[in-house]
Amino acid sequence: MLQLLIYLRYMAVAGQMLTVVFVIQRLNLPIPAKPLLSISAGLLAFNVLSHWWSLSHRGDAGPRALILQLLVDLLALTALLYYSGGPANPFVSLYLMPVAMAAIGLEIAPMLGLTVLTAGLYTWLLRHHLPLPHVHGSDFQLHVTGMWVNFLLSAGIMVVVLSRFMTIVRDQRRRLSEARERAIRDESLSALGSLAAGTAHELNTPLATMGLLVDDWMSSPQPPPREDIELLRSQLAHCRDHVRALAEMARRGAAGETTLEDADGFVHACVDRWRLLRPNATATFSAGAPNRKVHVDASLPQALINLINNAADANAARGVDEPVEVSTQAREGWLTIRILDRGAGPARIAARPRLDSEGQGLGIGLMISKASIERSRGRMSLSEREGGGCATEVDLPLAPTSQAAQADA
Template identity: 80%
Template sequence: MGRTVLQLLIYLRYMAVAGQMLTVVFVVQRLNLPIPARELLAISCGLLAFNVLSHGWSLRHRDAGPRALILQLLVDLLALTALLYFSGGPANPFVSLYLLPVAVAAIGLDIAPMLGLTALTAALYTWLMRHNIPLPHMHGGDFQLHVTGMWINFLLSAGIMAVVLSRFMSVVREQRRRLSEARERAIRDESLSALGSLAAGTAHELNTPLATMGLLVDDWLAHEEPPAREDIELIRAQLSHCREHVRALAEMARRGAAGEPTVESADGFVHACVDRWRLLRPNASAQFRPGAAGGRVRVDPGLQQAIINLINNAADANAALGRDLPVDVETAIRSGWLVLSILDRGAGPQRIAERPRLQDGEGGGLGIGLMISKAAIERSRGRMRQVEREGGGCATEIDLPLLASAAEDAA
């Protein structure tokens, strides 16, 4: 924006200098007014030289900042003050040209420098009221000449303002178009990222039922007896879970990977996560102790999958040490946050930190569950940490912001 306004100001200054010189020549040659033409032309020539230098500088420096624009407007104000000083001061009909630098400053500068330039303009105008060289009189025709000058000044000001504002609006429209395109790209990239995370999470969750089915098939092959009915029912249930995950992934791809968030009760959401995990791990157990009555949370797509992954990791940690212990899942409300704790009696967070990067779980996992869970929680404006559990083991704590009003529910 600053560079665009600076270039526009330079082009307008070329036209202004040409108009100043033509006006001086017209007044001296046609109106025969004894004005200080030499001084006026010298000021215009100096302003032209400054503009040529500014033009060359702007072509070499593509990143012109607000300081460059402030300098340009200061030179314009001083040059206009000098011209008005030699041509009647406030009595000159072109004195309202002081408004043009103020208008450009309002368009291209922040509030503080714009107010500073406005105050300087007012001070220069006030100074001219007592310090100027009066215009010569023309035998009673001064007022009509003054009115004609005001008319010309109006036409010039209107034309310049039309050019400046139209250019400014075209820049604003272009910036809005680029912002809209950037927003669309961001939404598309976020959608693709969410879909990739969901696909990775689905693969991670499918690993558990597929491993269970693989163990059952290996056991059948090792024995000649037909499989027990309970084993067949277990395989059917695991196949149903696999189909459910694949169907959820396909549905997410159809309606947009970013999905639509929902608002749920805090304890209800966590309880649903535990129930779904129990279906995936029928041979493991978890104890849920609710403590966030009345709390409501925003549930983004992928958040439930993240919680299930972390419960699954805790169950793996217990199983790795040969302990047939349930995973403890607790909720609480602290300072406007839902605090979800997933507790195990495994090796603890120090052992997790010592594993190779991206590895999670002690079983035959894919090594991506912890990474997926953390990314999903952060997308939901939450945070996750793992600390040592009192008495041994790991406490995975998840903080999710609680919704405090109906307005946040709607958002």
């Protein structure tokens, strides 16, 4: 904006000087040429200094610099109009040019300030100006001609300013679109990373179980019992399912796909999946969001399973023989999922922010869960449970009722 204003001022100064010479030489009007040309020369000197300053600062001009430029233009225009008829001058409407540029390039407060100042200077000229000399019989025609020239000049300036402004807007829109595409691409890569880390986290438990079984068999001279072999087979099946699910979730995550699922059914399925992962732990589920639906992306089920698993670890670490309590509730457009345990509480978790609640896992469960929930436009909070323990709340946005009804249909 500053560069454009400087170039326009060069043309304005040239036009002012040529107009003064034309009026004196061709129209033979006795106007005060010396002060008029002095004002234009001073404005030219200011513009040269402004041009040098903008080049030395590589065009990095803030709002204060633009305000100063517009103030100088207003004062110079007021001085020129003072010596050339004041409000009777057909070029008095040039007062609108600084106001238009202020509206484009400044915030509300300085723009309003410059507008009030412009109105005040115009009002001051009503009583303080040197009248134009009259040319009998032709002064009104000269005024009309001056208004025509002023219109052409104003239209040209507005076309230049607005075209430059629209070029800037289009460039900003293009950059915003590119930034949005980069953000979507980075979000997809982040989702894939979370999926891989979450799968590694889930595989840790069955692999640990298989390691314990192998250690027992190696230390025992007896052949392994059938129950242990069946347990090993089931854990291997879990690992195979997790790896297969990772490939599917990676595909969905990279494409940013989501599915519209029943809220209670989705949470219940996560609890059932966790029960397969932890057959020796228990959890209860209480449904409280009937006929409501949520958007589920690839990593969200894994996030809830991690939180339930953390709660079970917290109970085990404290030696509490209680099930993890999972419940849902629909309120004010949100699905609230509560996961309750009797562990050490949120203070202990806050003291170990990079570790799971109490377990000996990989230490990334909470981080994965929080990232996945926030990616789904949800939120997670931890609070002290009444009677001891931790209450983990997950809020997910519910799908609109109309959208859910359309999906059912």
